[in-house]
Amino acid sequence: MEPTDAELIAAVLNGDSASFEPLIKKYQPRVFATARRYARRESEVEDIVQEVFIKAFRKLPGFRGDAPFEHWLMRLAVRTCYDFLRGHQRNRETAFSELTEPETDWLERVVVQPGDEAENAEAARQLVDKILSRLSPPARMVITLLEIEDRTVKEIAVLTGWSVALVKVRAFRARAEMRKILKSITKEKYL
Amino acid sequence: MNLNELHAKLVKVARKNPPTDRVPYAFEKRIMSRLASPAPANDWALWGRPLWRAAVSCVAITILCGVWSMATARPVESTTESFSQDLEAAVFAPLNTSVEDAW
Numbered sequence: 570m571e572p573t574d575a576e577l578i579a580a581v582l583n584g585d586s587a588s589f590e591p592l593i594k595k596y597q598p599r600v601f602a603t604a605r606r607y608a609r610r611e612s613e614v615e616d617i618v619q620e621v622f623i624k625a626f627r628k629l630p631g632f633r634g635d636a637p638f639e640h641w642l643m644r645l646a647v648r649t650c651y652d653f654l655r656g657h658q659r660n661r662e663t664a665f666s667e668l669t670e671p672e673t674d675w676l677e678r679v680v681v682q683p684g685d686e687a688e689n690a691e692a693a694r695q696l697v698d699k700i701l702s703r704l705s706p707p708a709r710m711v712i713t714l715l716e717i718e719d720r721t722v723k724e725i726a727v728l729t730g731w732s733v734a735l736v737k738v739r740a741f742r743a744r745a746e747m748r749k750i751l752k753s754i755t756k757e758k759y760l
Numbered sequence: 761m762n763l764n765e766l767h768a769k770l771v772k773v774a775r776k777n778p779p780t781d782r783v784p785y786a787f788e789k790r791i792m793s794r795l796a797s798p799a800p801a802n803d804w805a806l807w808g809r810p811l812w813r814a815a816v817s818c819v820a821i822t823i824l825c826g827v828w829s830m831a832t833a834r835p836v837e838s839t840t841e842s843f844s845q846d847l848e849a850a851v852f853a854p855l856n857t858s859v860e861d862a863w
Contacts, residue, residue: 586795593788598781605779615784622791679769693773700770717774744767751763751770 574638581629589629593622596639600646606713607650609698617653621646647714647728654706672696676754703750708743715740 572580572591580588597618604617625645632641668676671692701709714725715736722740726733 587792589795590788590792593791597783597787601783602779602781615787618787619791619794623795626795679766690773690777693770694777697770697774697777701774716771719775747767748763751766755763755766 575634578629578632578634578638581626586626589626592625592638596642597622599639600642603643603646604650606717607654607709609702613653613657617646617649621649624649644728644730647710648730651706651710651729654709658706668696668699672699700747700750700754704743704746707739708746711736711739711743712747715743 572588574592574595577588577592581592600618600621601614604614604621608614608617621642625642628645632638669692672695675692675696701712704712710729711725714720714728715722720728722733722736725731725736729736731739
C-alpha cells in the first residue's frame with residue numbers, strides 16, 4: 570500500500586529526504602500545467618517548477634496539515650508564478666506586427682464574422698497567449714485564475730494571498746486592461 | 761466589433777486549450793539531486809551576520825557616549841542677556857583684533 574501524503578511529509582520532516590521524491594512525482598504534472606499558463610519557454614517552465622518544489626521542501630516544516638498538501642503546494646506554485654511574471658515584466662510588450670499570419674487570419678474572421686466558430690485552434694491559442702503576455706502581472710494572474718480557470722474570488726484570494734477586496738479591484742482593472750489591448754489590436758488592424 | 765464578445769471568445773479558446781501537464785523525463789531526479797547538493801554560498805549572507813553585530817555594537821557605543829556626555833556636561837550659567845553679550849563679543853573679536861594690529 571502506498572504511503573499517504575501525511576506519512577511522506579512526516580518521513581521528510583524526520584530526516585528522510587528521499588520520501589520527498591514520491592510527492593514530487595505525484596504533483597509535478599499539476600505544477601507543470603500551472604507554470605505553463607504563465608511562461609512560454611519550456612526552460613522557464615522547468616525553472617519555475619523546480620523552484621516550487623525546492624521552496625516546498627524548505628518550507629515543509631511550516632506545513633500545518635490543516636488543508637491537503639496539494640492545496641498548500643498549489644498556493645506556493647501560484648505565488649512562484651506571480652513572482653516570475655513580476656520578474657519578467659520587461660518582456661511584456663508584443664508589437665502587433667509580431668502576430669503571425671494564422672493568428673491575424675483568426676482574429677480577422679472573429680472580428681468580421683463574430684457568430685462563426687473560427688477554425689485553427691492553434692493560432693487562436695497562440696493569439697490568446699500573446700494577448701495575455703501583454704497584461705501586467707496582477708492582471709494576467711487574475712484573468713487566468715478568474716476567467717480561464719473559472720475560480721471564485723475567495724479561491725483566488727487564498728491562492729495568491731491577496732484580500733478578497735484586492736482581488737475584486739484587480740479583476741476590475743484587469744478587464745479594463747484587457748479591453749484596452751483588444752481595442753488597440755482591432756483598431757490598428759481594422760480602422 | 762463588440763470587444764466583450766471578442767474577450768469572451770478568447771477566454772473560451774483558452775479554456776478549450778488548457779496547457780499540457782507533460783513532465784520531462786526524470787525531472788523528479790533532477791530536483792532531488794538539486795536538494796541533495798549543498799546550497800551555493802551567499803556572499804551577502806556571509807557578510808551579513810558580522811555586519812549586523814558591528815551595527816549593534818556601534819549603536820550601543822553611541823548611546824553610552826551620549827549618556828556620558830549628558831552626565832558630565834557643565835550646567836549652563838549665563839542668562840539670555842549674558843548669552844547675547846558673549847555672542848556679540850565672539851562676533852566682533854576678529855574685528856577688534858585686526859583694528860588693533862593695523863594701528
